[in-house]
Amino acid sequence: MTLDRRRIVDEAVALLDAEGLENVTLRKLAARLGVQAPTLYWHLPNKAALITAIAEQILTPLPTVPLSPGERWQDWLIALAERLRKAMLAHPDGARVVSAAHLSLNQAAISETAMRTLVEQGLPLHQARVTVLTVEHFTLGYVLSEQAPRPDEESLKGFDAEAFTQNHPTVIAGITEYFKPGRTPDDLFRECATLIVEGPG
Secondary structure (H helix, E strand, O other), X not given: OOOOHHHHHHHHHHHHHHHOHHHOOHHHHHHHHOOOHHHHOOOOOOHHHHHHHHHHHHHOOOOOOOOOOOOOHHHHHHHHHHHHHHHHHOOXXXXXXXXXXXXXXXXXXXXXXXXXXXXXXXXXXXXXXXXXXXXXXXXXXXXXHHOOOOOOHHHHOOOOHHHHHHHOHHHHHHHHHHOOOOOOHHHHHHHHHHHHHHOOO
8 A cells, every 4th residue: 555644644643542642653653554664754754743744634524614694603613612622532632632733724724714703793803813712722721631641549549538528618519519410521611611702691
């Protein structure tokens, strides 16, 4: 099979999905493709270029659905944030990859569509840019937190759950109240995004 950029990036995404970002190296990628690492440099000159190429693929399936007649731009932007989150969550360390990408054209296209949509709805350019930037950065940070490694048994040794509950009763009550039956992490993201876009309601 011919070795081209598309095949290299597809295999890199498969490596990311199988082993996480820490194990995405040119050496491992070359081994999966059955070639020597220097061969990859014809298509991707360094790891930074590889990470950007993976980010482009992660963001490629993100649909930028046009604003529907009568749809509020606030609802449209929140839905866009949800699709961006879903695209990054589809891959281990997806948010880390996107945040490390250099000059992502697909990310720029998302920003262009979002800003243009808001401007067309009557927002001043400055407000449109700040609004879109805030939503994008919030979404990226949110998914970074979601995909962060969870504490293992060793790191939890000595953690006093009872004392934590006693010292932080409002935190525990808030978590318990929110995640009552039927509530999901998707609901929490949407509520947070809505608060950012619309303000306290």
